[in-house]
Amino acid sequence: MNDPRKPMFWRDSRMPYVELRVVGDGRKVCYAPHSHSQWSLGAIVEGNSTFVYRDNQYKVSAGTLVIMNPEWIHACNPIDNQPWGYLMLYIDTNWLTNLRYEIGLLDTPCWQDISTAILSSPEWYAGYCRVAECLLRTDSELLEKQTVVVEYLTALMFELADQEVVSQPKPPDNLQVLAAYLKEHAIEEVSLDTLCEISGYSPGHLIRTFKHYFGFTPHAYLINYRIQRGQHELKQGIPIAETAFNTGFADQPHFQRTFKKLLAATPKQYRQSLLNQQIDTTGGE
Template sequence: MSKNPMDVSKPLFWRDSRMPHVELRKVTDGRQVCYAAHSHAQWSIGAITEGKSTFCYRDDRCQVSAGDLVLINPDWVHACNPIDNQPWAYLMLYIDAEWLTALQYQLGLLDEPEWEDIGTAIVSDRRYYLEYCQMASCLLNSQMDLQDKQAAVIEYLSGLMRVLASRRNQPAQPVPNVLRELADYLDEYAAEEISLEDMCLRSGYSSGHLIRTFKRHFSLTPHAYQINRRIQRGQHELKRGRSIADAALTSGFTDQPHFQRTFKRVVAATPNQFRQSLLSDKVKAAPHK
C-alpha cells in the first residue's frame, strides 16, 4: 500500500505523560506550515534537518539551514518560515523552563534556581546537532525504555547548558515595572476582552506610546500578546482533554472558527491535529493486556 503523500504535511507531536517537562515536534515538509510571530512558555531548541528557512527572533532576522540549531527563550517572540516555498524540515523540542532551571542549578551553572535567558540564538556545531538528532530519535522510538529517554534528554541538555553558560551575554535592558505589571495582568485575564483604553489607564501611557513601548520590550503589541496567551491557554486546555469547542470558549474565543484560524496561524497545526496527537499518545502509553 502506497503512503499518502499528504501525510508528510501533518506535524508529528511526541509526548509522554511520564516526562511532562518535555515534548517534541517533527515537521518533514516545512512548506506546509507557516507561523505568525508568537512565543512559547517553554524554552525551545530546534534542529533544521533539511533545507533552509528564515528565522525571525525578536528584532533579528537571519537564514538558518540544515545542521543549525535555533534556541528560543520563554516568551521571546519568533517565527521560522520557508524561503520562496523551498523544502525544509525540522525538529523542535520544548522544555519546561522551571525543570531546565533546576537542571542548570544542579549542574552549578546558576547561583540561584531562577531562570536566566540564554543569549545564544543559533548554534552551528555539528557535534551538538548530531547529538540532538540522536536524542530526538530516541524519544520517537517506541521501543526505547522510559529510562533511556530520560537519560538522553538530561545528558544532551547538561552538555549543551555547560557550553552555553560559557557564552553568557550581558542581561537585556529590564522591562519597566509598569509594562511588566500590564503583561502580568494580560496573562491573568487573557480570556477577557481588555480594551486599549483600559490598558492605557492602567499604564498611564498614551495609546501610541503604549503600543510602541510594549512592542519594543515584548516584540508584540499588547493585543497580539494577549492573543498569543489565549492560544497557549487553548493548547493547555486541549492537553487536559477538553473538546475544541470548550478549549475555544475557555481561552477567550467565543467563535470556534476564529479559534481554529488563529490556532493554525500561531501553532501551524489545526486544533484537531494537535488534539489527535494527544489522543494517539494516550493510546501508545496505555499498558498492553
C-alpha cells in the same frame, strides 16, 4: 503511514517537561511571530528556512540548531517553497532552570536567558537527532528516554554557559502590572482605554512602549497568551470547543484560525501525540 506534510507532536505524560514536534515537509508551514512559555531547541533536518528571532534574521539550513528563550518572539518559515523539514524540542522552563541550578550553572533557581541563537556544530546536531530518535522509538524504555534527554541537555547547558549572558531591558513597573493584568483578564474583552488608565500612558505611547519591551502590542500579547493557554488545555485532553471558550475566543473557528496562524498546526493536530508511532528523523527518504 504519517503524512509528512502534516505537523506531528510527541508527548509522554511520564515526561511532562519535554515535547517534540516533527515536520517532514514544511513548505506549507508558515508562522506568524509568536512566543512559547518553554525554552525551545530546533534542528533543521532538510532544506533551508528563514529564522526571525526578535530583531535579528538568520538563514538556516540542514544541520543547524536554533535556540529560543521562553517568551522571545520568533518565526521560522520556508524559503521560496523549497523543501524544509525540522524537529523542535520544547523544554519546560522551570524544569530546565532547576537542571541548570543543580549542576551549578545558576546561582539561584531563577531562569536566565541564553544568548546563543544558532548552533552549527555537527556534534551537537547529531546528538540532538539521537535524542529525538530515542524519544520516537517505540522500543525505547522510559529510563532510556529520560537519560538521553538529561544527558544531552546537561552537556549543552555547559557548552552554552561560556556565552555572554543576555541582559534584556526590564519593563517599567507599570508595564509589568499591565502584562499581568492582560493575563489575569485574558478571557475577557479588554479595552485600550482601560489599559491606558492602568499604565498612565496615552494610547500611542502605550502601544509603542509595550511593544519595545515585550515585542508584541498589548493585543498581540493577549492573543499569544490565549494560544499558550489553549496549548496547555489541549494537552490535558480538553475538547477543542471547550478550550476555545476557556481561552476567550468568540467561537471555535476563531480559535482554530488563530491557533494555526501562530503555531502552523490545527488544534486537532496538536492534540494528537506520537507516543506509539515511529518516525524517521534523518530528513532523508
